[in-house]
Amino acid sequence: MNTHTxxxxxxxxxxxxxxxxxxxDRLREQxxxxxxxxxxxxxxxxxxxxxxxxxxxxxxxxIRSVEHRLTTDTSxxxxxxxxASLNADRSIHGILLxxxxxxxxxxxxxxxxxxxxxxxxxxxxENVGGLSQGRAVLAPCxxxxxxxxxxxxxxDLRGKHAVVIGRSNIVGKPMAALLLQADCSVTVLxxxxxxxQALCRQADIVIAAVGRPRLIDASxxxxxxxxxxxxxxxxxxxxxxxxxxxxxxxxxxTQVAAITPVPGGVGPMTIAFLMKNTVTAALNQHQAQRSQSxxxxxxxx
Numbered sequence: 001m002n003t004h005t006x007x008x009x010x011x012x013x014x015x016x017x018x019x020x021x022x023x024x025d026r027l028r029e030q031x032x033x034x035x036x037x038x039x040x041x042x043x044x045x046x047x048x049x050x051x052x053x054x055x056x057x058x059x060x061x062x063i064r065s066v067e068h069r070l071t072t073d074t075s076x077x078x079x080x081x082x083x084a085s086l087n088a089d090r091s092i093h094g095i096l097l098x099x100x101x102x103x104x105x106x107x108x109x110x111x112x113x114x115x116x117x118x119x120x121x122x123x124x125x126e127n128v129g130g131l132s133q134g135r136a137v138l139a140p141c142x143x144x145x146x147x148x149x150x151x152x153x154x155x156d157l158r159g160k161h162a163v164v165i166g167r168s169n170i171v172g173k174p175m176a177a178l179l180l181q182a183d184c185s186v187t188v189l190x191x192x193x194x195x196x197q198a199l200c201r202q203a204d205i206v207i208a209a210v211g212r213p214r215l216i217d218a219s220x221x222x223x224x225x226x227x228x229x230x231x232x233x234x235x236x237x238x239x240x241x242x243x244x245x246x247x248x249x250x251x252x253x254t255q256v257a258a259i260t261p262v263p264g265g266v267g268p269m270t271i272a273f274l275m276k277n278t279v280t281a282a283l284n285q286h287q288a289q290r291s292q293s294x295x296x297x298x299x300x301x
Contacts, residue, residue, distance in 0.1 A: 005258040007149050007228070013268035016148065016276060017061055023279045024062040027286075034282035035064040036094040036120065036274075037086050041079065041105065042072040047098050054096065057271050063278055066092065076106045080113050087115040090289070093282035094120035096274065117285055120277040122174065131177045138277050143175040145269025146207060146228045147182065153226055153258050154205070158183040163203035165189045165196070165246070166210040171230055175207050196220075208246035217251040227252060227259040230266050 024034055036058050040051050051067070058065040068082060079101075086092050095118045101107050111119075116126035122140035130137035150157060162184040166172040172188060179186045184205065189196045200206060200220040206227045208216050213233035221227065231246030245262035252259055260266055 004253055004256050005153070007153055007226075007258050007260045007265060009145075009149065009260055009265040009268045012149055012152060013145075013272035016269070016272040017057070020272070020275045020279055021061045023283075027279065027282060028062070030286070032282060032286050033064055033091075034062075034094075034279050035066060035092050036096060036278045037066045037068065037089075037092045038096045038098065039068045039070065039079070039082065040098045041070045041074050042102050044100070047100070051098055054271055054274060057275060058278070061275050063275060072102050074102075074105070076104075076109060079105060079110050083110065083113045087113075087118065090285075092118065093285055094118055094278040096120055117288070118281055120274055120281055122277070123170070128169070128174070131174055134181055138281060139178065140170060140174045141273040141277060142171050142230060142266060142270045143178050144273045144276075146175060146230065146266060147178045148273070149228060149260065149266070149269060150205060150226065151182075157205075159185070160204040161185045161187070161202060162205040162207065163187045163189060163200050164207045164209065165200065165216065166208070166230075168209065171207075171209040175209065179205075179207075206247075210246050212246055213244050214248040215246050217248040218255045221252060221255040223255050224257045225255065227256050228266060229260050229262050232262060232267065 027034055038051055038054060040047060055065045055067060070079065083095065086095050095114050097110055097114065101110065111123045112125060114124055116124045119127055119138055122138045127137040131139050154160065162179045164172050164176050164186065167188055167190045176186045176188050187199055189199055193199065197220045201222050203222060203225055206221065206225055207230065208227065209230035211231060211233065213231065213235050227247055229245035229247040233244050234241055235244055243263050249261065
């Protein structure tokens with residue numbers, strides 16, 4: 001009889017947030033109040049829900065949140081001016097630009113305008129490049145959360161074969177970089193990969209982040225594989241709208257050792273690691289400012 005473990009993302013996120021709260025309290029003892037600025041452009045309903053959840057979570061762990069809601073007709077230049085002012089504001093440690101942006105706004109310019117030290121989403125090219133080089137940078141939240149779940153589930157990841165399905169800049173590519181840092185052997189599958197099922201069946205670990213509902217079923221999976229399902233897809237099922245992942249959950253259960261459900265798997269980890277990145281950014285900026293002050297003192301005396 002096959003046995004499997006459901007990987008509880010809600011419980012894991014709660015553990016991360018307990019530590020974040022402790023870190024916030026320690027920073028406050030040093031008169032440092034971690035602060036996150038959230039920018040929402042337009043009225044996309046899903047984005048409004050995401051922003052509300054992020055702000056609520058920040059308040060729960062003691063992070064000050066500052067919300068900037070801009071109208072849909074905001075220009076790229078107006079958005080860049082706001083980002084520049086937040087970059088210059090020493091009381092703001094993290095800047096989150098909620099995506100997607102309205103079509104007329106230059107998304108790349110906006111993301112590149114954010115100070116890399118305040119880029120808590122890990123999307124700036126400085127952080128992307130640093131991640132690929134194995135440097136300690138602010139890494140994207142969803143892949144960081146996935147890696148945490150894997151380490152909690154599998155323990156030592158060294159030498160394991162991990163397959164990442166999907167090569168997006170937000171999940172697939174940074175996920176592969178983090179797995180390489182953990183000394184996994186990594187294969188990235190995408191729309192041009194020949195015979196992806198056969199390649200996936202070789203994997204000890206499968207990260208599904210392709211955005212296609214129930215694409216991966218038992219025929220893709222090696223017995224005993226650990227599966228992290230990043231996909232969040234809304235489908236009509238017997239007249240009911242519900243969320244499913246990129247993995248056919250019921251089918252996969254016949255093969256896997258452990259798997260994340262959708263919802264309740266990866267989703268809570270993304271916000272938890274956003275909070276963690278904000279605290280890390282606050283600490284890094286405080287240390288950098290202290291080093292600059294000490295350097296000025298030495299130069300004077």
